[in-house]
Amino acid sequence: MAEKAAMQQAGVSRVEPGPPPGTMKAVRFYAYGPPEVLQVEDADVPAVGDDDVLIRVRAAAVNPLDWHGMRGAPYFARLQMGLSRPKVNALGNDVAGCVEAVGKNVTEFRPGDEVYGGSGVPLKARSASFAEYAVFPQDAMILKKPAGLTFEQAAAVSQGAISALQGLRDKGRVRPGHKVLINGAAGGVGTMAVQIAKALGAEVTGVCSTPNVELVRSLGADHVIDYTKQDYTRTGKRYDIVFDLVANRTITENRRVLARKGVFVEAAPFEGLWLGPVIGMLKVVLLSLVVPQRLLFFLARARKADLAALGELIESGRIRPVIDRTYPLDRISEAVGYVERGHAKGKVVITV
Numbered sequence: 637m638a639e640k641a642a643m644q645q646a647g648v649s650r651v652e653p654g655p656p657p658g659t660m661k662a663v664r665f666y667a668y669g670p671p672e673v674l675q676v677e678d679a680d681v682p683a684v685g686d687d688d689v690l691i692r693v694r695a696a697a698v699n700p701l702d703w704h705g706m707r708g709a710p711y712f713a714r715l716q717m718g719l720s721r722p723k724v725n726a727l728g729n730d731v732a733g734c735v736e737a738v739g740k741n742v743t744e745f746r747p748g749d750e751v752y753g754g755s756g757v758p759l760k761a762r763s764a765s766f767a768e769y770a771v772f773p774q775d776a777m778i779l780k781k782p783a784g785l786t787f788e789q790a791a792a793v794s795q796g797a798i799s800a801l802q803g804l805r806d807k808g809r810v811r812p813g814h815k816v817l818i819n820g821a822a823g824g825v826g827t828m829a830v831q832i833a834k835a836l837g838a839e840v841t842g843v844c845s846t847p848n849v850e851l852v853r854s855l856g857a858d859h860v861i862d863y864t865k866q867d868y869t870r871t872g873k874r875y876d877i878v879f880d881l882v883a884n885r886t887i888t889e890n891r892r893v894l895a896r897k898g899v900f901v902e903a904a905p906f907e908g909l910w911l912g913p914v915i916g917m918l919k920v921v922l923l924s925l926v927v928p929q930r931l932l933f934f935l936a937r938a939r940k941a942d943l944a945a946l947g948e949l950i951e952s953g954r955i956r957p958v959i960d961r962t963y964p965l966d967r968i969s970e971a972v973g974y975v976e977r978g979h980a981k982g983k984v985v986i987t988v
Contacts, residue, residue: 658680659678660767660768661679661767662679662726662767662768663676663726663764663766664676664677664679664726665722666721666725667722668706668708668721668722670706670707671703671706671970671972672969674706674972676968682761682762683771684771685739685773686739686740686741686742687739687741687773688738688739688742688771688772688774689735689742689745689772689773689776690736690769690771691734691735691751691770692735692736692769693731693768693769693988694732694733694734694787695732695786695787695791695985695987695988696728696731696765696766696791696988697729697791697792697795697796697983697984697986698971698974698986699795699824700976701729701759702727702728702972703972703973705722705724705727708722716758717758724760724761725761726764727759728764728765728770729757729759729794729795730765730791730792730793730795731752731753731754731755731765731770732750732752732785732788732790732791733750733751733752733787733988734748735747735751736769739774742774743774744774745780749780750787751778751780752778752779752781752785752790752793752794753777753778753794753940753943754778754794754795754798754938755938756937765791766968766986768988775940777794777798777942778940779943779947782947782951784950784951789956789957789959790957791983791985791986792982792983793950794943795824795936796823796824796827796983797828797832797946798936798938798942798943798946799825799828800826801946802934802936802939802942803825803829803879803903803934803936804832804838804877805836806934807899807901807932808877808899808901809899810833810836810837810838810876811837812836812837813837813838814836814876815873815874815875816839816840816841816875816878817840817841817842817843817879818830818841818842818843818857818879818881819843819868819879819880819882820843820844820880820882821842821860822842822845822852822982823881823981823982824980825881826852826881827957827981827982827983828957828958830857831856831955831956832949832955834857834954835949838877839858840856840857840858840859841857841860841868842857842859842860842861843860843868844862845862845863848981849862851958851981851982855958868885868893869885869889869890869893870892874893874894874898875893875898876895876898876899877901878890878893878894878898878900878901879901880900880901880903881903883902887919887923887931891929891931895929896928896929898929898930899932900920900929900930901932901933901934902916902931903934903936920932920933958981958983959982959984960980960981960983961974961980962984962985962987963985963987964986964987965988971984971986
């Protein structure tokens with residue numbers, strides 16, 4: 637009763653029966669390394685400030701950011717993440733769950749609302765979604781969950797779909813009738829990119845491996861290239877936009893299939909443990925100065941308006957999240973390890 641009275645005095649409302657527990661299960665790690673460094677332990681439930689929303693996490697998606705954070709890679713990023721050990725020892729950017737409590741200044745959400753979304757970069761421990769509870773400011777990229785989605789599906793939307801939307805709509809400037817090639821069409825970003833490009837009116841070619849051909853075709857791709865049987869850079873076809881999510885071909889090879897005024901968009905190529913995407917980014921910038929095509933790299937940003945746009949596409953039936961596997965929280969090491977190996981079809985989701 638004393639805890640409840642204190643929460644009410646602080647301006648925090650909640651769903652009965654009673655306050656969240658003082659502790660929660662959460663993923664923590666104290667040294668960089670392989671998936672085995674991740675452990676589930678008791679942690680304090682994050683405090684709820686006046687402008688905050690406390691979410692009872694029901695599902696959270698695993699992203700490449702998670703294994704990069706776990707490994708402390710690329711190494712230059714440790715200048716921000718922590719040189720010898722992580723400054724933020726929690727993981728998880730994408731979330732879906734129920735609002736448990738809100739601060740006194742929050743007007744957009746109420747306890748009981750089903751919500752989804754995610755946090756930006758760098759991650760804050762209080763917003764890490766590999767836990768039973770997470771706290772976000774009300775202006776974060778959090779919205780009410782589309783009614784037709786399960787919590788697992790909703791958790792699979794945020795980062796992958798935001799990357800696809802910003803890469804195609806904002807960087808690629810995809811328009812109806814454009815021919816778009818997506819390299820890495822079966823991954824977490826790629827499965828959304830195929831659907832978003834179709835929603836934007838493009839003719840879509842997806843590149844993937846043999847086991848994923850039917851999946852990519854089922855998402856609406858007009859053409860599918862199996863890279864184990866055919867090199868897409870040597871088909872003789874030209875595209876208005878090449879959206880490269882794999883970086884397994886050089887920029888010169890990709891330019892071979894670009895229209896003269898085409899656009900090449902690369903999603904932060906990872907080249908080596910020391911500098912990661914920096915070398916690839918420099919190559920794109922320097923080459924773009926001397927060729928007629930637009931060559932771009934980008935890092936997705938957490939934008940609430942973009943999540944709202946994706947929600948409209950979901951509710952209209954034009955896009956749907958693809959889930960490869962789900963794991964319970966206590967199997968987090970397996971889940972992150974699977975994503976790190978780079979063969980997931982769509983998203984991998986943690987159920988909490």
